[in-house]
Amino acid sequence: MTPSIISDLGIFGGAPAFKEKLYVGRPNIGNRDRLIERINRMLDTRWLSNDGPLVSEFEKRVADYIGVKHCVAMCNATIAMEIAVRALGMSGEVIIPSFTFIATAHALQWQQITPVFCDIEPATHLLDPRRIEELITPRTTGIVGVHLWGRGCDVEAIAAIAERHKLKVLFDAAHAFACSHQGRMIGGFGDAEVFSFHATKFFNTLEGGAVATNDEDLAKRIRLMKNFGFTYWDQVSYLGTNGKMTEISAAMGLTSLESLDEFVTANRTNYEQYLTLLTGTPGVRLLPYDSSEKYNYQYIVLELDENVAGITRDQLVQILWAENVIARRYFYPGCHRMEPYFTDYPDAGLLLPITEKVADRVITLPTGTAVSEDQIATICQIIKIAVSHGEEIQRRLTEHQSALPQHLTSAGTAR
Ligand SMILES: Cc1ncc(COP(=O)(O)O)c(C=O)c1O
Numbered sequence: 001m002t003p004s005i006i007s008d009l010g011i012f013g014g015a016p017a018f019k020e021k022l023y024v025g026r027p028n029i030g031n032r033d034r035l036i037e038r039i040n041r042m043l044d045t046r047w048l049s050n051d052g053p054l055v056s057e058f059e060k061r062v063a064d065y066i067g068v069k070h071c072v073a074m075c076n077a078t079i080a081m082e083i084a085v086r087a088l089g090m091s092g093e094v095i096i097p098s099f100t101f102i103a104t105a106h107a108l109q110w111q112q113i114t115p116v117f118c119d120i121e122p123a124t125h126l127l128d129p130r131r132i133e134e135l136i137t138p139r140t141t142g143i144v145g146v147h148l149w150g151r152g153c154d155v156e157a158i159a160a161i162a163e164r165h166k167l168k169v170l171f172d173a174a175h176a177f178a179c180s181h182q183g184r185m186i187g188g189f190g191d192a193e194v195f196s197f198h199a200t201k202f203f204n205t206l207e208g209g210a211v212a213t214n215d216e217d218l219a220k221r222i223r224l225m226k227n228f229g230f231t232y233w234d235q236v237s238y239l240g241t242n243g244k245m246t247e248i249s250a251a252m253g254l255t256s257l258e259s260l261d262e263f264v265t266a267n268r269t270n271y272e273q274y275l276t277l278l279t280g281t282p283g284v285r286l287l288p289y290d291s292s293e294k295y296n297y298q299y300i301v302l303e304l305d306e307n308v309a310g311i312t313r314d315q316l317v318q319i320l321w322a323e324n325v326i327a328r329r330y331f332y333p334g335c336h337r338m339e340p341y342f343t344d345y346p347d348a349g350l351l352l353p354i355t356e357k358v359a360d361r362v363i364t365l366p367t368g369t370a371v372s373e374d375q376i377a378t379i380c381q382i383i384k385i386a387v388s389h390g391e392e393i394q395r396r397l398t399e400h401q402s403a404l405p406q407h408l409t410s411a412g413t414a415r
Contacts, residue, residue: 024366055247066186072211081172102338
């Protein structure tokens, strides 16, 4: 039932607006017949992994689509980043934003590299290039920019800093497949860029990722590293690991590529509906997309100003969860407040005031092909009721906090 007054809200005992949970990142599925056809072919040939024909075709299609010379498909973006970081010879310290998914930091730490957290710009949530140089030390070897929400970082400013200090540049483009920056497709910037094709991304290969680069030597090293360092049958010339994408993932990827435009259109339509319905709601701002660039519109990013709305971001999340809208607090509380980084640098937050502020304000909302127009209208209606009665809700929630079920008092932060 769509709530129309406060006492209808699920958090105060009303029936939830949705019978089933609505998740952020519910997978988009392309044409099933095409997928099954490809899987059947794969089963017929009995070629399931190890650079099979589907992975080769997928790599070629992705490279052509984004206009880069080399695409190396991998089992996921985290391993792809670890391999890229190693292949680039990064070591010591590498500068990254803290406002990102934890994998960006872990991929470095896993390679014994210290991630040094840099603050972000408040309007875009992207790495602030003006804060980078003050973090450079003699141990710094690189910068990993994150194209958060599919928006390109200030790659020009980052490139200029990297050139001045002889640093390598990698971009975590996990959110940015099918997006452009300054009219050029993301994938060809920096020394390399890494995409994620995880099931929760708008374009998925079940699990998967890829490194894109125009550097032929780097691509060769990455190919060796993701296959144990094998250069020939029985010949290993490099320290490698296992980062291979399977054929079934590539089958999903090739099929998803055929529906890419449809996925983007659905996300864009959803975004525009959210924007229309929420514009003017006090304390609510949707992160805008710049009409001169290409986007995948896969994230509906809402920032809540609690001073205007009268309720906190976490209270709004509790209200939405009680309606079975599993909105998420991305990327709360920031990598610097997660382990092992918090124990190592408990005061890192002092240098990250914008990160701390933004991490306390952001909610992402359900979108994708699995979400309907009616569902979005209901979600917006819940948000409007919550925000327009902020003070009363705040009072009732504070009084009844101890009576709330536990799943509504702690909204999780895994992806
Ligand atoms: C910004 C960012 N970086 C890295 C990753 C890791 O991607 P994967 O799950 O493919 O390893 C994600 C995944 O959610 C992400 O959002």
